[in-house]
Amino acid sequence: MAPVIPAPGLTATAIAHDRSQWNKPEQKLNIGFVRWDCGLVEDIEECKIAEPVLNEEIRRVRAHPPPKGGIKVVLRVPPEDWDVPADSFFQNNFSLLPKLVETVRGFLRDSGARHLADLYCGVGFFGIELADAVESFTGVEYDQLAIQSARRNAAARKISNGGFLASAVEAVLPEVLKKFSPEQTAVLLDPPRKGCWPQTLNLLRETKPAQVIYVSCHPATMARDLNILCGNGVFELARVQPLDMFPQTQHVECVADLRAGTKSCQDARHGFN
Numbered sequence: 001m002a003p004v005i006p007a008p009g010l011t012a013t014a015i016a017h018d019r020s021q022w023n024k025p026e027q028k029l030n031i032g033f034v035r036w037d038c039g040l041v042e043d044i045e046e047c048k049i050a051e052p053v054l055n056e057e058i059r060r061v062r063a064h065p066p067p068k069g070g071i072k073v074v075l076r077v078p079p080e081d082w083d084v085p086a087d088s089f090f091q092n093n094f095s096l097l098p099k100l101v102e103t104v105r106g107f108l109r110d111s112g113a114r115h116l117a118d119l120y121c122g123v124g125f126f127g128i129e130l131a132d133a134v135e136s137f138t139g140v141e142y143d144q145l146a147i148q149s150a151r152r153n154a155a156a157r158k159i160s161n162g163g164f165l166a167s168a169v170e171a172v173l174p175e176v177l178k179k180f181s182p183e184q185t186a187v188l189l190d191p192p193r194k195g196c197w198p199q200t201l202n203l204l205r206e207t208k209p210a211q212v213i214y215v216s217c218h219p220a221t222m223a224r225d226l227n228i229l230c231g232n233g234v235f236e237l238a239r240v241q242p243l244d245m246f247p248q249t250q251h252v253e254c255v256a257d258l259r260a261g262t263k264s265c266q267d268a269r270h271g272f273n
Contacts, residue, residue, distance in 0.1 A: 001240050005103070007247040008095050018061055022069035029069060031062055041069075049248045053077055082123060083153050088146040089122045089192075093245040093253075100253065101129050103241045104188070104213055107257040108133055111211040113186035116162075117176050119169045119200070120191045124150030126215075127162055127188075134186075137162035138176050140169050170199040177207045182260070186211040195221030201228045208234065212258040217245065219254055226256055233261040 021041035023030045032044035045062065046055045057075040066073065074087055077094070084090045091097055104126060108116070114135045118127035121139030123146050131137060131154075139162065141147050147166040154162065165172055177185065187209045189196060195218065204212060205228075212235060216222035229235045235258040245253035 002242070004242040004244055004252065005096070005099050007093060007244045018058065018073040018075055020066045020069050020071050020073070029065055031058075031065060051077055081156075082125070083149040083156075084123050085143075085145040085149055088143050088149065090125065091245070093247075096243055096245055100215075100243055100245070100255070101126075103243070103255050104215065105130060105133055107213050107239075107255065108186055108188075108211070110257075111186055111259065113209075113211050114184045115180040115186070117173075117180075117185065117187045117209070119173070119187060119189050121150060121164065122146050122190070124153050124164060126190065127164075128154055128157060128159055130188075131159045131162055135161065136180075138179070139164040140167060140172055140176060142166070142168050170197050170203065173200060173203045174207075177203075177209065180209075182207055182209045185209040186213060188213045188215065189225075190215040193218040193221065195225045198228070201225055204229060205231075205234045208260050210260050212256075214256040214258065215253070216256075217251060217253050219252060222254055222256065226258065229258060230261070235259065236261040 018031060019034055019041050021030045023043070030041040030043040032042045034040070035042050044058065046058060054075050054077065061073055061075070076086070078084070079090055079094060082090065091100065108130060116127065116130060116134045116137040118137055118139040121127055121141045122143070124139050127137045127139040139150055141150065141164065144166045147164050150164045154164070165176070187204060189212060195216070212229060214222055214226065226237060230237055238257040238259050241255045243253045243255070
């Protein structure tokens with residue numbers, strides 16, 4: 001585990017998810033963030049660790065509230081030069097993004113992989129940023145609007161050595177991995193906080209690409225998934241780099257570098273069916 005790469009500032013949150021909830025005892029609509037301990041919405045007028053423009057958005061939403069409780073409102077500072085649909089994923093800390101890309105690029109370079117499968121690719125951020133480091137790449141994302149944006153983002157940068165598929169990862173992963181020889185392929189995983197589906201992890205254990213780079217904002221689910229991938233030596237964890245993408249919170253972004261081990265999935269199958 002390497003030392004945490006710090007955030008350059010104390011207020012770096014560029015994306016927030018406000019929720020509304022009817023407060024029956026006080027007969028009013030709470031607008032704010034979901035509490036970690038009980039699932040209720042904590043009513044807020046501002047967020048102390050958000051960019052000023054987000055607090056302006058919070059005030060706007062409070063002045064023109066949703067029609068009812070239970071509605072999620074995405075507040076976002078638009079990333080410069082990236083096409084991102086309103087409800088699609090993009091990294092929240094723009095100031096630390098270059099260090100995140102630098103970390104992933106360094107891991108990819110050290111493996112010598114020639115092909116990249118960018119899974120849960122969103123609007124194509126990693127595949128596009130790393131296109132010059134590989135001969136070819138394929139991005140996979142379930143969010144069809146995000147995939148449309150990924151294609152526009154690639155075209156705007158004249159990226160021509162990769163493409164994008166709108167599909168659930170587990171549905172097309174075998175097809176994607178058949179395109180490249182495993183010993184020359186790196187797989188980049190950047191799943192939601194809940195982590196990867198077991199089917200995806202088992203497919204990776206069976207195909208055994210040379211490298212898996214796992215990017216996660218939830219160390220607990222990442223640890224669970226890495227434990228499955230590394231079970232019985234199918235993959236080996238080379239290093240983990242934490243980044244303080246969420247300053248002044250308990251959350252941390254981690255990038256893990258896994259390399260194909262000496263065991264095959266067949267050797268270790270008994271524990272992971």
